[in-house]
Amino acid sequence: MEFLVDISTNFPEGMDPDVIAEIKGRERERGVELMTQGQLCRIWRHPGRRSSLSLYEVADANELHGILSGLPQFPWMDIQVTPLADHPLDVSARAGS
Amino acid sequence: MEFLVDISTNFPEGMDPDVIAEIKGRERERGVELMTQGQLCRIWRHPGRRSSLSLYEVADANELHGILSGLPQFPWMDIQVTPLADHPLDVSARAGS
Amino acid sequence: MEFLVDISTNFPEGMDPDVIAEIKGRERERGVELMTQGQLCRIWRHPGRRSSLSLYEVADANELHGILSGLPQFPWMDIQVTPLADHPLDVSARAGS
Amino acid sequence: MEFLVDISTNFPEGMDPDVIAEIKGRERERGVELMTQGQLCRIWRHPGRRSSLSLYEVADANELHGILSGLPQFPWMDIQVTPLADHPLDVSARAGS
Amino acid sequence: MEFLVDISTNFPEGMDPDVIAEIKGRERERGVELMTQGQLCRIWRHPGRRSSLSLYEVADANELHGILSGLPQFPWMDIQVTPLADHPLDVSARAGS
Amino acid sequence: MEFLVDISTNFPEGMDPDVIAEIKGRERERGVELMTQGQLCRIWRHPGRRSSLSLYEVADANELHGILSGLPQFPWMDIQVTPLADHPLDVSARAGS
Amino acid sequence: MEFLVDISTNFPEGMDPDVIAEIKGRERERGVELMTQGQLCRIWRHPGRRSSLSLYEVADANELHGILSGLPQFPWMDIQVTPLADHPLDVSARAGS
Amino acid sequence: MEFLVDISTNFPEGMDPDVIAEIKGRERERGVELMTQGQLCRIWRHPGRRSSLSLYEVADANELHGILSGLPQFPWMDIQVTPLADHPLDVSARAGS
Amino acid sequence: MEFLVDISTNFPEGMDPDVIAEIKGRERERGVELMTQGQLCRIWRHPGRRSSLSLYEVADANELHGILSGLPQFPWMDIQVTPLADHPLDVSARAGS
Amino acid sequence: MEFLVDISTNFPEGMDPDVIAEIKGRERERGVELMTQGQLCRIWRHPGRRSSLSLYEVADANELHGILSGLPQFPWMDIQVTPLADHPLDVSARAGS
Numbered sequence: 021m022e023f024l025v026d027i028s029t030n031f032p033e034g035m036d037p038d039v040i041a042e043i044k045g046r047e048r049e050r051g052v053e054l055m056t057q058g059q060l061c062r063i064w065r066h067p068g069r070r071s072s073l074s075l076y077e078v079a080d081a082n083e084l085h086g087i088l089s090g091l092p093q094f095p096w097m098d099i100q101v102t103p104l105a106d107h108p109l110d111v112s113a114r115a116g117s
Numbered sequence: 118m119e120f121l122v123d124i125s126t127n128f129p130e131g132m133d134p135d136v137i138a139e140i141k142g143r144e145r146e147r148g149v150e151l152m153t154q155g156q157l158c159r160i161w162r163h164p165g166r167r168s169s170l171s172l173y174e175v176a177d178a179n180e181l182h183g184i185l186s187g188l189p190q191f192p193w194m195d196i197q198v199t200p201l202a203d204h205p206l207d208v209s210a211r212a213g214s
Numbered sequence: 215m216e217f218l219v220d221i222s223t224n225f226p227e228g229m230d231p232d233v234i235a236e237i238k239g240r241e242r243e244r245g246v247e248l249m250t251q252g253q254l255c256r257i258w259r260h261p262g263r264r265s266s267l268s269l270y271e272v273a274d275a276n277e278l279h280g281i282l283s284g285l286p287q288f289p290w291m292d293i294q295v296t297p298l299a300d301h302p303l304d305v306s307a308r309a310g311s
Numbered sequence: 312m313e314f315l316v317d318i319s320t321n322f323p324e325g326m327d328p329d330v331i332a333e334i335k336g337r338e339r340e341r342g343v344e345l346m347t348q349g350q351l352c353r354i355w356r357h358p359g360r361r362s363s364l365s366l367y368e369v370a371d372a373n374e375l376h377g378i379l380s381g382l383p384q385f386p387w388m389d390i391q392v393t394p395l396a397d398h399p400l401d402v403s404a405r406a407g408s
Numbered sequence: 409m410e411f412l413v414d415i416s417t418n419f420p421e422g423m424d425p426d427v428i429a430e431i432k433g434r435e436r437e438r439g440v441e442l443m444t445q446g447q448l449c450r451i452w453r454h455p456g457r458r459s460s461l462s463l464y465e466v467a468d469a470n471e472l473h474g475i476l477s478g479l480p481q482f483p484w485m486d487i488q489v490t491p492l493a494d495h496p497l498d499v500s501a502r503a504g505s
Numbered sequence: 506m507e508f509l510v511d512i513s514t515n516f517p518e519g520m521d522p523d524v525i526a527e528i529k530g531r532e533r534e535r536g537v538e539l540m541t542q543g544q545l546c547r548i549w550r551h552p553g554r555r556s557s558l559s560l561y562e563v564a565d566a567n568e569l570h571g572i573l574s575g576l577p578q579f580p581w582m583d584i585q586v587t588p589l590a591d592h593p594l595d596v597s598a599r600a601g602s
Numbered sequence: 603m604e605f606l607v608d609i610s611t612n613f614p615e616g617m618d619p620d621v622i623a624e625i626k627g628r629e630r631e632r633g634v635e636l637m638t639q640g641q642l643c644r645i646w647r648h649p650g651r652r653s654s655l656s657l658y659e660v661a662d663a664n665e666l667h668g669i670l671s672g673l674p675q676f677p678w679m680d681i682q683v684t685p686l687a688d689h690p691l692d693v694s695a696r697a698g699s
Numbered sequence: 700m701e702f703l704v705d706i707s708t709n710f711p712e713g714m715d716p717d718v719i720a721e722i723k724g725r726e727r728e729r730g731v732e733l734m735t736q737g738q739l740c741r742i743w744r745h746p747g748r749r750s751s752l753s754l755y756e757v758a759d760a761n762e763l764h765g766i767l768s769g770l771p772q773f774p775w776m777d778i779q780v781t782p783l784a785d786h787p788l789d790v791s792a793r794a795g796s
Numbered sequence: 797m798e799f800l801v802d803i804s805t806n807f808p809e810g811m812d813p814d815v816i817a818e819i820k821g822r823e824r825e826r827g828v829e830l831m832t833q834g835q836l837c838r839i840w841r842h843p844g845r846r847s848s849l850s851l852y853e854v855a856d857a858n859e860l861h862g863i864l865s866g867l868p869q870f871p872w873m874d875i876q877v878t879p880l881a882d883h884p885l886d887v888s889a890r891a892g893s
Numbered sequence: 894m895e896f897l898v899d900i901s902t903n904f905p906e907g908m909d910p911d912v913i914a915e916i917k918g919r920e921r922e923r924g925v926e927l928m929t930q931g932q933l934c935r936i937w938r939h940p941g942r943r944s945s946l947s948l949y950e951v952a953d954a955n956e957l958h959g960i961l962s963g964l965p966q967f968p969w970m971d972i973q974v975t976p977l978a979d980h981p982l983d984v985s986a987r988a989g990s
Contacts, residue, residue, distance in 0.1 A: 021215075021274040022161065023297075024170065025359060032324045033905045048206065055210040062172075064119065064201040067954040068898060068961040068972035072204055073121065075159075080215040080274065081299040081358040088359040099359035103217075103297040104161040105275040107169055109145065113152040118894075118953040120976075122747060129712045130226045164275040165219060165282040165293035177894040177953065178746040178978040185747040196747035200896075200976040202954040216355065218364065227420045242400065249404040256366075258313065258395040261469040262413060262476040262487035266398055267315065269353075298355040301363055303339065307346040312409075312468040314491075316553060323518045371409040371468065372493040372552040379553040390553035394411075394491040396469040410549065412558065421614045436594065443598040450560075452507065452589040455663040456607060456670040456681035460592055461509065463547075492549040495557055497533065501540040506603075506662040508685070510844060517809045565603040565662065566687040566843040573844040584844035588605075588685040590663040604840065606849065615711045630885065637889040644851075646798065646880040649760040650704060650767040650778035654883055655800065657838075686840040689848055691824065695831040700797075700856040701937065702879075703946065727982065734986040741948075743895065743977040751980055752897065754935075759797040759856065764881040782799075782879040783937040784857040786945055788921065792928040801941060808906045857940040864941040875941035 021077070022061075023084055024102040028071040029093050046092040059087060118174070119158075120181055121199040125168040126190050143189040156184060215271070216255075217278055218296040222265040223287050240286040253281060312368070313352075314375055315393040319362040320384050337383040350378060409465070410449075411472055412490040416459040417481050434480040447475060506562070507546075508569055509587040513556040514578050531577040544572060603659070604643075605666055606684040610653040611675050628674040641669060700756070701740075702763055703781040707750040708772050725771040738766060797853070798837075799860055800878040804847040805869050822868040835863060894950070895934075896957055897975040901944040902966050919965040932960060 031040050054060035062075040078084045081103075088099055128137050151157035159172040175181045178200075185196055225234050248254035256269040272278045275297075282293055322331050345351035353366040369375045372394075379390055419428050442448035450463040466472045469491075476487055516525050539545035547560040563569045566588075573584055613622050636642035644657040660666045663685075670681055710719050733739035741754040757763045760782075767778055807816050830836035838851040854860045857879075864875055904913050927933035935948040951957045954976075961972055 021276075023358075024161075051206045052210075055206060060206075063204040063207045064121075065204045065958055066974070067200055067202040067896075067958040068974045073199075073201065081297045082215075085299040085356055085358040101297060101357070101359045102170075103164055103275045103295060104170065105164040105279040107160040107162045109148045109152060109157075110160045113149075118955075120746075162279055163295070164217075164279040165295045178976045179894075182744055182746040182978040198745070198747045198976060200954045200974060202958040218355075245400045246404075249400060254400075257398040257401045258315075259398045259473055260489070261394055261396040261411075261473040262489045267393075267395065296364075297358055298364065299358040301354040301356045303342045303346060303351075304354045307343075312470075314552075372491045373409075376493040376550055376552040392491060392551070392553045394469045394489060396473040412549075439594045440598075443594060448594075451592040451595045452509075453592045453667055454683070455588055455590040455605075455667040456683045461587075461589065490558075491552055492558065493552040495548040495550045497536045497540060497545075498548045501537075506664075508843075566685045567603075570687040570841055570843040586685060586842070586844045588663045588683060590667040606840075633885045634889075637885060642885075645883040645886045646800075647764055647883045648780070649702075649764040649879055649881040650780045655878075655880065684849075685843055686849065687843040689839040689841045691827045691831060691836075692839045695828075700858075703937075730982045731986075734982060739982075742980040742983045743897075744980045746976055746978040752975075752977065760879045760881040761797075780879060781946075782857045782877060782940055783946065784861040784940040786936040786938045788924045788928060788933075789936045792925075799940075861938055861940040877939070877941045 022104040025074045026100040119201040123197040216298040219268045220294040313395040317391040410492040413462045414488040507589040511585040604686040607656045608682040701783040704753045705779040798880040801850045802876040895977040899973040
């Protein structure tokens with residue numbers, strides 16, 4: 021099942037820049053891992069904002085929550101999840117390709 | 118450039134069902150065309166709603182407006198457009214594949 | 215997977231009361247069927263409102279959309295869907311019972 | 312009477328992790344107690360969020376406020392309460408089971 | 409249990425004024441009845457608006473829904489219900505009087 | 506003239522508990538005084554929230570502002586005021602009692 | 603007591619222009635009357651909108667509701683009322699003039 | 700003084716297409732006139748929407764209201780006006796050019 | 797040109813009371829000055845809130861921004877500005893007086 | 894492609910004024926540069942607010958994000974981006990000039 025996931029990340033004013041850099045590094049590595057494994061299908065930036073939009077393909081909301089709550093930046097994230105259902109146009113396009 | 122496009126469609130109460138069916142048929146055909154040409158990359162349904170979410174890849178907002186305003190159901194659509202910027206994770210994943 | 219589903223139903227002013235009564239009858243029958251089959255687990259009313267809150271247990275958003283879009287009153291419904299993930303407290307309570 | 316209760320919990324940045332762990336432990340114990348006693352009927356997680364959704368069955372808003380304001384995490388909770396009325400479909404399903 | 413009930417009433421443009429007058433008359437009679445019986449404790453107008461604010465004292469959300477959905481103007485009402493819990497100041501003031 | 510007053514109170518994280526207790530004590534005393542004098546007619550709690558709903562009867566918005574801005578907890582309160590007009594049903598009920 | 607009153611007026615599509623003109627004429631006359639009597643102190647237009655902002659000085663919410671609900675255009679108005687309290691700066695400026 | 704003006708235009712379902720075409724023609728002519736005279740400086744489309752964004756330079760809100768309320772499509776427009784103040788960067792750039 | 801200006805002022809928790817008192821004193825003096833000079837025509841309090849509503853008469857948005865951004869409390873203010881256009885009723889009333 | 898960009902800037906309470914002044918200086922320099930290069934076409938102030946509105950002309954959302962995220966004040970900015978499409982009126986006016 022696919023989910024659209026909108027994530028804003030805000031580190032608190034005054035947080036140690038080295039700690040932030042280390043967390044961002046781990047976040048990036050975990051992102052690569054999730055893309056390689058196929059749960060994270062696409063990810064975009066909202067221009068001008070400290071936030072991203074991702075497309076996840078997972079078994080269900082439990083797997084999704086497990087992944088999101090395990091992200092290194094999770095404690096500083098505000099996350100909005102939108103469940104997606106298949107659209108017949110998309111299904112046949114992907115079947116035909 | 119990619120755009121996320123959220124479309125709600127509401128035909129007015131009392132509209133002729135045959136006219137609606139004919140318009141829906143043309144909408145479907147145009148959708149297949151846009152997917153084949155590559156401007157419409159993905160499309161999903163919001164479960165339980167008369168609305169869809171689409172991912173478009175077009176030159177710019179002008180090409181997008183041209184496509185959307187030419188959809189057969191456009192007069193009955195309420196459309197929200199979100200511009201998307203590339204995310205480095207996604208760019209390298211797609212470059213590496 | 216469980217979903218919380220908030221449904222407002224508004225028949226247009228001037229719609230034939232007999233038609234409404236017939237649709238409501240079919241909606242009720244379909245509701246009984248969905249409860250018997252186990253997809254619709256619970257349903258409540260919002261006091262004072264023409265709307266309900268339901269708890270569905272289905273395979274995914276596709277099965278949910280199939281059920282909701284097939285409801286007799288679907289053309290007059292405004293539906294909000296909230297995806298739910300398991301909470302450990304609930305899981306152990308239900309496992310222990 | 313049943314109530315749907317949406318709870319977001321946010322500990323302030325910089326709060327002692329041991330204190331948080333101890334409070335979370337007491338929250339869990341109190342949750343088990345409330346489920347065993349039957350006031351807390353169901354509880355879910357909002358995927359990707361630090362918040363939960365609960366279904367309570369209590370005498371009235373006074374008993375509910377007593378329970379919620381006594382939760383160990385109450386000082387850091389933002390709570391939204393929705394009163395629920397019975398739906399005839401649900402009542403007969405539960406009577407028949 | 410007490411509830412605060414905010415009611416907006418909008419008759420559709422073009423509805424027969426005699427029918428409206430008759431419905432308003434029955435609404436008034438039912439209001440007097442509910443005040444005499446004690447379920448409707450107080451009622452105010454929002455200045456400048458076609459809406460009212462009422463204080464109900466009923467057993468629970470079921471009794472409240474029964475009363476509200478039986479109001480003669482119910483089909484044209486938009487209703488918001490707020491559940492209320494006792495405040496110790498109010499309880500002692502009323503106990504002492 | 507009557508006003509409905511919705512008050513949320515939030516003491517800042519880390520404020521001295523003894524200071525809070527002392528302020529709450531003075532707030533309670535002032536509340537009793539206002540109920541005895543008749544300006545504060547009713548007060549309720551929003552279940553699960555750190556907020557209250559009050560019904561005031563005062564000369565006008567000036568007397569109301571004087572009372573509210575003089576409450577011991579005023580510096581930590583967020584207040585919403587709703588002006589109320591008489592409803593004929595209520596006036597006759599109170600006249601007849 | 604002063605109130606700020608925001609009024610949007612929308613006549614339904616297809617309403618007879620002569621009827622509208624006649625109602626607008628009576629609204630204007632009533633406005634002149636209210637300004638002459640001093641209850642309506644000031645009135646402005648929101649540029650580009652079919653709405654106005656007025657400053658009323660009346661005894662209380664009852665007098666205000668009486669005036670507003672008696673306006674010729676009242677059935678087609680959506681009205682928002684804001685109660686105002688005196689500001690010391692304004693009071694002394696007006697006392698000194 | 701400059702104003703940003705956001706205009707949504709919605710003709711009612713069932714309005715005569717010839718009447719709409721004639722009104723649109725007059726709107727276009729008036730737009731050219733306003734651009735030539737310099738009050739309408741820029742105009743854009745919101746991609747996918749039946750709405751535009753304009754930049755006006757006029758003496759004040761009175762001149763702006765006069766222009767907007769005189770547009771042929773005004774009866775079917777919903778308009779939001781944002782007043783703009785000069786920014787020093789812009790002023791020097793325009794002075795230097 | 798007239799503007800309605802809604803100002804909320806919030807000093808941060810823990811700010812030195814003497815500094816606040818000194819700033820409030822300068823704010824008051826500046827307010828008297830602006831009323832005397834005629835730019836600030838009226839000012840009210842929102843009952844129960846730490847905010848005010850003002851009516852300004854200035855040349856344009858530039859003069860308004862200059863005045864507001866120069867207020868002693870500006871760094872702690874959240875300001876909403878509404879541009880106002882003349883209403884014919886008001887213009888003739890003021891012309892006739 | 895053009896974008897409308899709404900930027901609010903809020904430095905945290907207690908930040909060193911010299912650091913703020915230095916950052917503001919660099920922001921101004923970067924603004925001049927962007928105007929000279931033509932990416933930043935226009936910029937206005939929202940009267941009374943710590944925010945600005947800008948009109949950017951860039952290749953796409955990627956170039957825009959690169960520019961905005963590189964602004965010296967970016968860490969303290971909240972940014973809203975609106976994509977703009979050409980309007981035929983504007984295009985011919987600019988072609989003709």
